[in-house]
Amino acid sequence: MTSPRAASPRALAWRRRGDAFAAGWRQFARQRSGLFGLGLLLVIVALAVLAPVLTDREGLNVINATGGPLEAPSGEFPLGTDRQGRSVLLLTLWGARMSLTVGFVAALLSIGIGTIIGILAAHYGRWVSAGLMRITDFFLVLPSLVLAIALSTVLNPGIGTVILAIGITSWPPSARLVRAQTLTIEARPYIERSRALGGGHxxxxxxxxxxxxLPLVFVNTTLAVGSAIVAESTLSFLGLGDPDPMRPSWGSMLRSAWLDSAVIAGAWWYLLPPGIAIAIVVLAFTMCGRALESVLNPRLREG
Structure with a gap:
């Protein structure tokens, strides 16, 4: 019987990564709050993705509204209707698509910028680090929400503007965090050996x-998505979101409820669903991020 051929270095590397992922998942599974948050996110994302299958998008058009203004919840409209007679449940499901899309993309843009700047500042040091850190400090002292409002006001309104405004105003904390982690990593002996053997930058x-x-970046991304969703909701509530009524978000729903005097009219079903949805999603991302942080940080896991 012939002996099996020795595994290649790449196969061994992937095997180690698989073992590390399995060990990390076992640690994550012990975090009940993390599992609960992950379950909530999976349900919400599934509803957002399946919204075109479960509902008819044409119901978002005011012309096709079949309900009366501010109807209370009923069998036909489980969450009631808005001032134009559209289903609040339909608006909430399609608003999840917009809010989650903006949250994910804006968080990825923010973390991407912060990761690049943090690694370059720590790796090259000297004047490169000084210049990049002064730029980071400049953005840190500016209120991110005020800067995002200014950008959204100057640029053409739309989903791209909202993503850009959130992404380029929320990266400085990530840059400083990644820079500190990179400095710690580059002080280790194997980095010196790599350079001694001819490894370039x-x-x-x-x-x-x-x-x-990357593990730190992944955890930070999980936490940043919730912040990006809150920022998008704030901009949309202030009237700086996507103006297209066929692309509602939870923030634009809150703005519409405020403009339509839902509180004065007693239409709680118009105001509560988007607010509760924002709170649940942010809480779920926070629970997942904290659980991942405890998995990837041995000191927190020991505690």
Whole structure:
């Protein structure tokens, strides 16, 4: 019987990554709050993705509204209707698509910018670090919401403007966090050995620094999505979101409820669903992020 051929270094590396992922999942599964948050997110994302299958998008058009203004919840409209007679449940489901899309993309943009700046500042040091950190400090002292409002006002309104405004105003904390982690990693002996063996800047960053920083980046991204959803809701509530009524978000629903005097009219079903949805999603992302942080940080896990 012939002996099996020795596994290649790449196969061994992927096997180690698989073992590490399995161990991390076992640690995550012990965090009940993290599992609960993950379950909530899966349900909400599934409803958002399946919204075109479960509902008819044409119901968002005011012309096709079949209900009366501000009807209370009933069998036909489980969450009632808005001032134009549209189903609040339909608006909430389609608003989830917009809010989650903006949250994910804006968070990825923010974390991407922060990761690049943080790694470059820590790796090259000297004047590169000084220049990048002064830019970071400049953005840190500016109120991010005020800067996002200014950008949304200057640029053409739309989903792209909202994503850009949130992404380029919320990256400084990530940059400082990644820079500190990169400095810790580059002080380790294997980085010195890699440089001594002829490894260039690109090799050190992509093969050693970035893989070691990615867990922290992943946790930070999870927490940043919730913040991005809140920022999008704030901009939309202030009238700086997507003006297209066929692309509602939870923030634009809150603005419409306020403009339609839902509180004065006693139409609680118009105001509560988007507010509760925002709170649930942010809470779920926070629980997942904290659970991941405890998995990837041995000191928190021991505590």
């Amino acid at each position: 690109l090799h050190v960053i992509t093969k050693h620094v970035l893989p070691a920083v």
